[in-house]
Amino acid sequence: MLQPQDKTKAVGDHPPLQILSLYHRDMNIYGDSGNILSVTRRAELYGFRPTVRYYDPGDAWPERIDMILGGGGQDHGQERIIDDLRERGGLLHDLADQDVPMLMICGLYQLFGHYFETSDHERLEGVGILDVHTVAKPERMIGNLVEQAEDFGRVVGYENHSGLTYLGEGAQPLGMVTEDGRGNNGKDHTEGARWKKVIGTYMHGSLLPKNPAITDFLIEGAAERRYGQGTFAQMKTAMDQKSRSELERLDSLADQASRIAASRPR
Numbered sequence: 001m002l003q004p005q006d007k008t009k010a011v012g013d014h015p016p017l018q019i020l021s022l023y024h025r026d027m028n029i030y031g032d033s034g035n036i037l038s039v040t041r042r043a044e045l046y047g048f049r050p051t052v053r054y055y056d057p058g059d060a061w062p063e064r065i066d067m068i069l070g071g072g073g074q075d076h077g078q079e080r081i082i083d084d085l086r087e088r089g090g091l092l093h094d095l096a097d098q099d100v101p102m103l104m105i106c107g108l109y110q111l112f113g114h115y116f117e118t119s120d121h122e123r124l125e126g127v128g129i130l131d132v133h134t135v136a137k138p139e140r141m142i143g144n145l146v147e148q149a150e151d152f153g154r155v156v157g158y159e160n161h162s163g164l165t166y167l168g169e170g171a172q173p174l175g176m177v178t179e180d181g182r183g184n185n186g187k188d189h190t191e192g193a194r195w196k197k198v199i200g201t202y203m204h205g206s207l208l209p210k211n212p213a214i215t216d217f218l219i220e221g222a223a224e225r226r227y228g229q230g231t232f233a234q235m236k237t238a239m240d241q242k243s244r245s246e247l248e249r250l251d252s253l254a255d256q257a258s259r260i261a262a263s264r265p266r
Contacts, residue, residue: 014049015231017222020062022070022108023081024054030160032071032105034206039069042212042250043219045243046235057084065095066222072106072204078116082124085111089127096129101197101221103214105207109193109200110134110163119162130193130200131170132184134163141182145203146262147175147191152213156258157203159183159191165202167193174201197221210258212251 021028021036036052043050053062057080073081085092096102110116113132116124140162149155155175164185167173174192177183183191184202192201199214201207208215220232239247 014047015223015227017043017048017050017066017219017226018062018064019050019052019222020065020068021052021054022068022104023056023073023077023085024071025056026077026080027073027108028071029073029077030071030106030158030204031206032204035069035071035103035105035208038206038208038212038215039067039218042215042247045239045247045250046219046232047238047243048219048223048235057081061088061091065100066226067218068092068095068100068102070102070104070108072108074107078107078111078124082111085127086125089129092127093129096196096198099197099221099225101218101225102199103208103218104130104198104200105204106161106202109202110165112198112200113165113193114168116163129198130195131168132165132193132200133168134165136163138162141186141202143182144261144264145177145182145191147177147183149175152211152217154258154262155203155207155214156210156261157201157205157207158261159202160204161202165193171195174199205261210254210261212254 019039040050040052104112111126112130113126113134114128115126115133117135119136142160145157145159147155166185167190171193173190174194177189177191180186183189223231
């Protein structure tokens with residue numbers, strides 16, 4: 001599904017951005033819907049006109065997608081969406097290849113990998129967009145998490161998972177943690193995975209309100225893919241003072257929330 005670049009002039013006319021919330025009904029726990037609120041609000045302040053499409057199994061697939069957000073879910077939630085996810089896997093692969101920015105949290109992070117092996121040794125095949133695989137273990141990794149990401153600096157969130165995820169050569173970690181017993185698998189100090197503009201992570205929280213650098217990465221990727229290189233910078237330059245002040249306020253709140261979360265014990 002090739003999506004051509006939009007030739008509409010971006011700056012000055014509130015250019016639209018189409019955001020897809022993937023499996024919002026079944027994969028939306030631990031506050032992951034806050035990621036949608038964060039993306040849409042910041043995009044509005046930059047002058048875009050974001051709209052959100054909620055996709056669940058059986059729904060029609062949108063013709064235009066500029067960004068995809070997906071959350072975590074219980075095991076029964078994964079079971080309800082897995083067949084549809086596999087059916088849509090080819091479309092998702094095409095969009096990832098075309099640099100559509102995507103953020104997948106926890107359960108969908110696992111299913112964007114090659115497979116998830118359950119505690120009963122049943123293998124749930126994923127869509128293989130991320131070069132990772134996950135194996136369930138009895139112990140859970142739970143608590144506030146701080147990592148250092150090469151492109152985003154300090155990243156703060158909350159992990160709650162028993163699956164141990166291992167990266168292949170085709171994936172890079174989102175960030176690195178400093179202690180054992182946390183992150184992807186509790187051993188190699190990696191957390192999350194990246195490929196092209198796809199991010200997978202175990203960080204709930206919600207993640208994006210406390211980490212605006214990642215939010216802006218997603219918005220910039222969506223805008224530049226649709227309207228051309230330099231669009232995001234032009235939109236930032238054209239912001240009015242009211243929007244700039246509100247963005248500064250949100251950034252200040254994000255910094256405070258990040259610092260508080262980072263200071264809390266596991």
